[in-house]
Amino acid sequence: MADNENKQGNRIEESQTEEPTVESLIAGGIDEAKQEEIKAKFDREFAYRRLAGILSKIITVVAITWSCIQLYTAAFGVYPTTIQRGQHVGFALFLVFILYPMRKAIKGDKVPWYDYIFAAAGAYVAFYHILNYRDIIHRAGAYTQLDIIVSIVAVLLVLEATRRIAGPVLVTVASIFLLYAYLGPMFPGFLSHRGYSIQRIATYMWMSTEAILGIPIGVSSTFIFLFLVFATYLKKTGIGDWLTDLAMGVAGGSTGGPAKAAVIASASQGTISGSSVANTVGTGSVTIPLMKSIGYRPEFAAATEAAASTGGQLMPPVMGAAAFIMTEFTGLPYVTIALSAAIPAFLYFTGVFMMVHQEAKKTGLKGLSRDQLPNPFRLIKEKWFLALPIFVIVYLLVSGRTPMRAALFAIISAIAVSFIRRDTRMKLIEIVEGLEEGARSALPVVMACATAGIIVGIVTLTGLGVKFSTGILLLSGGNIYLAMMFTMFASIILGMGMPTTANYIVQATIAAPVLVELGIPVIAAHLFVFYFGIIADITPPVALAAFAGSGIAGSNPFKTGVEASKLAFAAYLVPYMFAMHPELVLVDWAPASLAFSLATALIGMYAIAMGVSGFANERIGPLTRLLLAAGGLMLIDPRMVTNVGGIAIVVVVYGLLYLRNKKRNAAASASS
Structure with missing residues (x-):
């Protein structure tokens, strides 16, 4: 027994004297096969x-x-x-x-x-x-x-x-739409129509350019495919690992550092991966073991990575495939959509970052020591050139080049910059492999676009879009908040079983026009349905990104999903913010109004983060949590009276907590 105790004491002493590095903490963890x-x-x-x-x-x-x-x-x-x-x-x-x-x-x-x-x-x-x-x-x-x-x-x-x-799920929805076209007279009320023969439906679906070979496949067959090839070559240069190491070097030493690094790394990985699950597994294989190593619960570690990775599709300049299709549905150039999405993406990640910070403060979790972390300055000095292809594609898009041509030159630049250093240099076989991997990565997007095209075709053939819009307007009574809520639920429910691209196409065809009719700007309406289609990946009961993270963390999948949706709670409100404050998506904006809307949004999100986490420099009770959350919610409404009221509630409650905490610390100092 004494020998065992001595051995345990020696192991503890060794762990205290030899601090592991990031590399040693994840070594032997999640290998590529896993x-x-x-x-x-x-x-x-x-x-x-x-x-x-x-x-x-x-x-x-x-x-x-x-x-x-x-x-x-x-x-x-x-x-x-x-x-x-x-x-x-x-x-x-x-x-x-x-x-x-x-x-x-x-x-x-x-x-x-x-x-x-x-x-x-x-x-x-x-x-x-x-x-x-x-x-x-x-x-x-x-x-x-x-x-x-x-x-x-x-x-x-x-x-x-x-x-x-x-x-x-997507196939079931498309099949229901096909049956709707055939059995039109059997549907009640405003949904009824004259019906079409199988021959008419089939040829409209395949021989015309309005359905399977319609806009979604048109976009996929031009520039979505090229952007996916570009993403493949970015991965081959090692930029993903470089961005993760850089995020760890920048944020890993702060309070709850690995979790904050996960948020930053996943935001930057959004320029590479359009898949929530792939982003979660790729970045999470590094960040989740690190979060667990400093004391984060497995569910929270997996949820943090899932919530951050899901937002990757919102990150300009290379967003998810649905963003490219948005250019066709809205008639806006891609660069306009990317710029419009920038502030909502910033708000999303800020919301997740705030929740992570509050959880870390609440549980007293520290960051990693500086000698355990990569040196960010050395990383930038050695491999800064890996980011050049991203700047190339941004410059080309902003300068007016077509997305196809911008993606083509970006692919060439990604291959070219790999030759700057020997350890990043692509061999000929790797360049050829990039072509194969790019084609493989396009398969789910192509098939989602093709089947979503069936749905779009039926909507066009039967006039269902107008009928559906009428139904939502009647159901909501013309109330813009109810219409947004119905649209949110529809986007999330469909997103639980559909790829983001297909979900967006369906909602852009049916639901977004309703929001536009109620006065929401076109870009805000389309980003609204796009946003919630993405959020579905962390919304229980089917939260695929959270479930993937739980596979790495060894946590309970459902609890991880609940934790992820809690982490992103403030982010669930972001679409309402930019729908009601269109200057946040750069519609009719002026510097003063944009600054005010951004400030109220950030204050509101921080108040909600404190309310949901139950921590505001100290643990707080149910009534205080409720007041902070209510004050934060009031800041979503663009009316001045609700903004003033929300700020007043947040300032008063937080001020009282601050004074109480200060008084308690003074008393403790006096007694000591």
């Missing part, structure tokens, strides 16, 4: 077959060919509309049926015979547009029997491929 396993468990995009042999080489050649075609059209101009979009869907269908099994639970990497048939059929129906391009145009709607058969098969293949890579 990361892939977690991503595959929570995101269908990563649950693909690991092929080998000749079939693997065929897939590589097809994927690289696809990327090369996209790069060619970026450099020399796009093909005619249906050819550009048709071949895009054809490549995606072929790759999805070979790479993704019919059921996620199916183990093994062998491709069954029926998937070869599906892949061949997918390529054929897509390239049917290329083979019969002129004839289809000349027929002008007088479709042949073969056109109808090809269209029916194409719709079914698109739905099945989407189910495999994005899950059943």
